[in-house]
Amino acid sequence: MITNLAQGVQAFTSNVFLIDGDRPVVVDTGANFDVVDAVRSHVDDLxxxxxxxxxxxHVGNLEGVTDxxxxxxxGYDxxxxxxxxxxEDEETVRLGDHEYVALHTPGHKNDHLCFYAEEAGVLFAGDLVFQNGSFGRTDLAEGDRDxxxxxxDRVLERIDPTLEAMHTGHGPSVTEDPYEHVELAAQMARQM
Incomplete structure (x- = not known):
């Protein structure tokens, strides 16, 4: 089960995904809200x-969670x-009940990773791509549009067109035709 612990939080934060199952993990810790209590309301341990x-x-709450x-x-670096x-790039990691392949996807930040589980049909896209063809900023340090x-493009080649869910670093998760949202992001990034 995947839960966005930051949903409804009125603070500057990323999404925080709790993946429950055999290996309960948090993907990103967010910032500026009590994510520890949010985790504890769902699971006893990580x-x-x-x-x-x-x-x-994405990491403002990191020390609080690890402590x-x-x-x-x-992470990547x-x-x-x-x-x-x-x-490492292409390394397989277990998140919850599924195996995910890690894809090194710089452009927004040099250490950016996406995680894709083919069997589960799930992509954690971080700040690479978002709903409706939006994509990560490239005007920050380490950002590069090309x-x-x-x-x-690499993620698009890797994921299956039948992708069921894309969980992004900001905004809502995409559960209706997420593959098309990634395709659109590839087009939009070239136009701007």
Whole structure:
């Protein structure tokens, strides 16, 4: 089961996804709200924190979560404070009850990862792409439009057109034709 713990929060934060199951994890910790209580209202324990990337709105609550649950953090770049273990490009990681392949997808930020579970039909897109063809900002440090386009294309080649759900770093999750939203993002990123 995947729950967005930041849904309805009126603060500057990313989405925070709790994936329950065999290996309960949080994907991104958000910022500026009590995510520890939100986690505890659903599960007693966590196995890990997994990061799509390390922008402040995605990791502001990181220390609080790792301290409260005594867990390590997994992300792309262990040179960044708070990231304990590296997830390599194309590495398979277990989140909840499913195996996800990690895809290194820079362009919004150099350490950006997406996670795709073919069997479950689920994509965690972080800030790479959003609903209705929106895509991650490239005007921040480490942002690069051409690199982002390459990353969106890579995800598009990897995911199945029958993708059932795309969970994004901001805004609502996409459960109706998410593949088309990724296709649209690939087109929109080229036009702007």
């Amino acid at each position: 196995d890990a924190v997994v990061l799509t990337h390390t922008h402040r709105d 409260a649950f005594g867990v390590d953090t997994w 262990t040179a960044i404070d708070g990231v304990d273990h590296a997830i 690199t982002l386009i390459e990353s969106v």
